[in-house]
Amino acid sequence: MFNHFRLPDVYTQFRKAVETQCQVRPSLQMPDRLKSLPAGFEEGDIPTLQDFGQEDPVTDPRSAFPCSGGETQALQRLQHYFWDTNLVASYKDTRNGLIGMDYSTKFAPWLALGCISPRYIYEQIKKYERERTANQSTYWVIFELLWRDYFRFVALKYGSKLFFPKGLQDKPVPWKKDPKLFDAWKEGRTGVPFVDANMRELAVTGFMSNRGRQNVASFLTKDLGIDWRMGAEWFEYLLVDYDVCSNYGNWLYSAGIGNDPRENRKFNMIKQGLDYDVNGDYIRLWVPELQNIQGGDVHAPWALSNSALAHAGITLGETYPLPIVKAPEWSRHINQKPDSGGFAARRGKGPSLTPKQHRNRGIDFYFSRNKNV
């Protein structure tokens, strides 16, 4: 199952072999210019998917990344996000979104495949700041690109430790490998709607928001105690922006064995769901079984009364699973009202987070609030 864990070794050997060859035979070094094809050479057509007996993939209309690959598309995306719409100037307010194309840059898939370079993006941000506006949002895109760099340096520093169950900290954790729990997670059948919606989005589209990734990783490793590498490998299999350094670096971080300065960081699925999907629209988009539950109540169907469930056409354990685990801290965000129609999803005081409040969310994922740590 973990065959690819040997990849870095293979890669190192391959690189060494190429370097040795280049030293021995300088002609193998990258030429400045390629020779033209021999006269009369027939290039032929680039084969289509149909030539290989495959259908063109159908894009799900709900996808947050309904784009194609290639440099041209990447440049068009940057043109749209920066220059045509100025979305970059409000990135910090929107970046924790869950639905649609424009809550974040969506540069990651093109970056991962080398269709666009982070330096080019950086130069374009600087140009945008000179010509239009420089604010916290424009800075924040650079800041996120720095995280990408950071995880590269982490990988360089720690090498194959990136794939060890004990992580960078050499911390023994009794990870479980329960296939039933793992399958429920990867197939979006945990009975915890915020997890299920995200996992289904990933399976159908190959993309998941950063907010979603942090939550499902925390759920797998902290709530289920499953070997973090199984989650990382599932992401590796599906993500259209899969990148070894960003994926394994973030997973280690989420699993609490990377270089997170904060001990025991754990996300609360109900609180997170209510903070970032207060009306439950994201859940109903990806978990249609729950579409008749109104508002934020959709985040904890098990807390609804029997009559409310019947009214919504749901039989827990049949039409939608009972939760495979319930963390005690979740109840702080659910007002159980067994005699009423539903439960009032409790968000603390006041309405959902304002964009300004949202802005600073997520910073605490990477930085400790406790200066002593």
Ligand SMILES: Cc1cc2nc3c(=O)[nH]c(=O)nc-3n(C[C@H](O)[C@H](O)[C@H](O)COP(=O)(O)OP(=O)(O)OC[C@H]3O[C@@H](n4cnc5c(N)ncnc54)[C@H](O)[C@@H]3O)c2cc1C
């Ligand atoms: C468990 C987990 C696994 C992840 N796996 C990957 C992965 O395989 N490939 C990948 O590119 N990102 C990964 N990320 C980071 C992040 O979720 C994605 O880069 C981001 O969601 C992609 O969407 P975007 O391009 O719209 O990002 P934006 O929010 O627009 O950010 C701009 C760019 O900054 C970089 N970036 C943003 N956040 C991070 C981060 N936390 N770590 C590293 N770079 C970041 C990306 O290159 C991104 O394109 C992972 C995060 C988690 C928590």
